[in-house]
Amino acid sequence: MPKNAEDENIPLTQFSTQRAFKHVENISKQPHFVGSAAHSLVRNYIVNQLQDLGLEVQTQEGYSLNKKGELTRSQNILARISGDENSKALLLMTHYDSAGHSSFGASDAGSGVATILEGVRAFLAKNEAHKNDVILLFTDAEELGLNGAELFISKHKWAKDVGLALNFEARGSGGNSFMLLETNNGNAKLIQDFIKSKPEFPVTNSLAYSVYKMLPNDTDLTVLREQGNINGFNFAFIDDHFDYHSANDVAANLDPETLAQQGSYLMPLLNYFKDADLQDLNSSADLIYFSLPLGEIVSYPFSWILPMLLLGWVLFLGVLVYGFFKKRYTVKEVFKGAIPYFMSLIGGSLLVYLLWKFAMFVYLPYAEMENGFTYNGYYYIYAAIFVTLTICFLSYNLFKAEGRKAGLFVFPLFFWLLICTLVAFYLKGAAYFIIPIYFGALQLWVMIRQKSPNLLLMFLLSLPSLLLILPFVVSFPVALGLKILFVAAMLTVFLFALFLPVFGYFTRKKAMALLCFMVFNVMFVIAHFNADFSEDQPKPNSLVYLLDTDANKATWNSYDHLIDPWTQKYFGEDPVILPVEESNFSSKYGSKFSFKANAPVIEIEEPGVIFEKLKSVDSTSILSNYMLKIAPNRKINRMELYIDRKVDFEKFTVNDLEADSIYLGENAFHIFTNRWENKLLTYHAANQDTLRIKFSLKKEQQVPDFVLYESSYDLLKNDQLKVAPRNKDMMPRPFVLNDAVVLKKVISFKEKKNKQKKIN
Structure with missing residues (x-):
């Protein structure tokens, strides 16, 4: 994430987080849901800011009725920056209404309004020629049923001019902002152009979008895609989910680095797409994609999924047979390796599930958190991880397999390969999970060849699984609620098993289990002392x-x-x-x-x-x-x-x-x-x-x-x-x-x- 959120010496031609934050503070002084007095004040503020930039502003007002029978009269705010060519336009959009009845709307979506206002100000300050028109759209009534977006796409003449949309959203008040696609076709062209735009801090993967599409979390961009066949990118953050739609969604709780990351998406994308060909961003092909911690994005076509799966099976079976040939393990030892694996998987998941049920029973006020994520929820996630690691170390301590560690690693690798096989057919966005298999097969080969392999090498070969799987250990319970905390435990076991070429050679697994258990207790105790409601953590x-x-x-x-x-x-x-x-x-x-x-x-x-x-x-x-x-x-x-x-x-x-x-x-x-x-x-x-x-x-x-x-x-x-x-x-x-x-x-x-x- 960006680290210059507090920098006061940002040139006027660049995005300034501090300048953007002032917009957030002005927008989120009061709840401004549709029909409130503050709703009109926020609308007037945005109009005045756009006019101060020298833009001609218009409002679009009218009734809209969505598929679920939500009716309201929306008032959208629009402006247009003309380009040099008569081509498709780039749409920058967010919504300016807050969730009724008490949310101040600082993150959702005051952060989006501020990102666009500051980004467009910096863009105009450069005074550079550009080919494409840039349309600014601040929709109304998004929180009620995406009504403003529906009004724009069905009634406004500019809608037919849009070639691509960038939508800025929030479901929390901090953390990484994820890039999520919206397209009716293949995503190949969109991903390729996104990579070419070179955002500095991209956080994205095709699994997150696959999961997003399964959930009832549509945005304004969904309306544009469904009714106008307009492709686009969503940028949204979900950490501190307990602030979402609540009276705690105030400027003081918005993470400045998160706001800076929104700006780090907007500026390179605006610079790239202002001159790009937006006539046809559709594609018949889909790409698997995921970002790495240093900002690189890896992508490859869906057509590689089955060949890569087949390659994984070939490598695994080849090394497996080689191990039998070398007599480094027996069939009995391989199947014996399934025992600690399932002890860890079932025991860890069940224990974490029961622990959360216990917490809900003991801490009855947790039930008042409507979205299922408590103020101390992160400590429960960390506690779940470490109590699961405790189970893992204890389970594998019972099956030490002295001198024959390779046999313990075969079944976990096989089981992960089975998961990858199912994913390849039923959740293709997660098909990149096959990559740890390649490194795992290499580790197994080294374990077969050497009685005491270099643990640093084994650790480095296990890192890809950590980079690809670890983010979901935390993000799934945050986004979907602590009721699925056991999923964090399952993913922890999968990760532990893929690190067996390292952990399997630890001689003091009981000590490691004790250390993890101590950390679990510390996390649980911290969660306990943060369980009460307070002025900073108010009771709903x-x-x-x-x-x-x-x-x-x-x-x-x-x-x-x-x-x-x-x-x-x-x-x-x-x-x-x-x-x-x-x-x-x-x-x-x-x-x-x-x-x-x-x-x-x-x-x-x-x-x-x-x-x-x-x-x-x-x-x-x-x-x-x-x-x-x-x-x-x-x-x-x-x-x-x-x-x-x-x-x-x-x-x-x-x-x-x-x-x-x-x-x-x-x-x-x-x-x-x-x-x-x-x-x-x-x-x-x-x-x-x-x-x-x-x-x-x-x-x-x-x-x-x-x-x-x-x-x-x-x-x-x-x-x-x-x-x-x-x-x-x-x-x-x-x-x-x-x-x-x-x-x-x-x-x-x-x-x-x-x-x-x-x-x-």
Whole structure:
């Protein structure tokens, strides 16, 4: 990573981390989610900064509706730097909205905004001629459902001009920024051009992108790829994942070196692609690729996967037969080598799994961390590594195989080769894991030839496996949560086994096991003393006021697992635990209301509703058409509509838009037709516009009741409820509807036929 983040003597023609950091500080003064007052302030700040650079700025505003029924009115910010030729344009993009309701958005994605603003400033300061136009796009409503990107690609005339996009994102507040590709075709041309641009600190590999594609973590660039066939690069960091989308995503927690690394991507790529041919970056071929610690990127085509796998098998089998010929091991000894290997693999993984379950049982507050990564999570990863190494050294101490070490190494090498074989067919992005086999075969050959091989040589030959596998030992639990901590243990065993040509010759394995066990205990003790919440590590909690207008009854609700001094005022010391089916609200991690208590009924102005049947222009039609309008009469942030999932609409539009279908195999699913859940749509009210719905049903079909939840994120500002502020060691629970005043109302067509409320 860059080490000049604090350098004050950066020339104006170069990217300055300090100058970029000032943008982060200005952008992240307040939560600026869509519909908040600060959202407009951040938008104005970006516009002013672009205008100060001499750019002509425009905003794009309009409704967008995604496939999941998320509707909002987005306001994108755009500017264009003209090139000398009429060619495809390079798009620099990020989003400027923060996650609702409490995130300050310093990393996600204030860091992206700052990277582009500072990078473009340095680019313009050079005043160099360039062939391609450079388009700047700061999207809105990314956190709601990538709505701003959808609005740009479907409605803006510049979208058709884009040849390549660079997107800057974050899912944490520090660590290495990974380069992840987005392409509908082969990646060969993109990787080749990325290497030619010579970024100074590249961190990337084809396995990370393969895993990324399997997860529900789409970015704005995904929309451009899917709907506009636009290739691009994502640059995102995930360390300190506990800050993601939370009130802890503040400028003080953003790692300056991480911000510097974002700039180290932007500047060489901007310099390269400003003159590159962006007309056709598609390719029919794919490349395996991975970066090395000193900044080199290794790549080779997918067509090499099977030949390299075959070569691995040939080398392994050749050396294996050679060892039998030399009588350096027997078949019995080879199979005997599987015993300590599986003892380590199964024992280490199971022990780490049980240790995490034990930690979750003992430290109940861990359950409050919605994304599954605790503040002391890194210490648990280190503890998992060292307790696994303890098991490994003890297991192999039981099978010393004095004088015949080669036999112990055969089965682990064979097992890794089996993994590589499966990977070659089912996870091709990880096919470069075959490389340690080549070095392992050479090590086995040396072990067969020499009774006491040079351990320094053995160590150097094991280094490739360390460089290729070690990053995932930490990154997988960080990105996917500590619930998969056992995966770190499994990868540790794989690494240990590939280092057997070194560790196998250690004469004091018990001492090594003791040393690793001591380190494990130190890590576990440090984790223990960092398990409590504090001002620096605030406890997430939640409180939602829900008024059922039909029953004239109100309740307090919470997603929390534990009562704390702040929530105890509303739920008592022994709160009522809700059945799962009673909660309609859930997070991306599946959390639903857990506690409920009676609350005072207060006056909340209900929305105006018009629900009527429309006259049909075709008397022969088998469909009946209806119109539903809902207008808020208070300052709200979102509306959600629910109906029975069995109800399928023949036609459905909301604010004159209709969502696209999602295809799973040959089956088309749709939020309105062939539906998979009771939730119909969510309207994020950037302003107080009326929600306008038109739908059609078959004439014999009964008109369903709509259940409306109208929410405002102003619970702590409500004069009637008088909810006290949180303690300093607490923060709003992220990822869920929180700090909200919710009005629930059933909208029935039967009632509206005779009585309609006027919209104020």
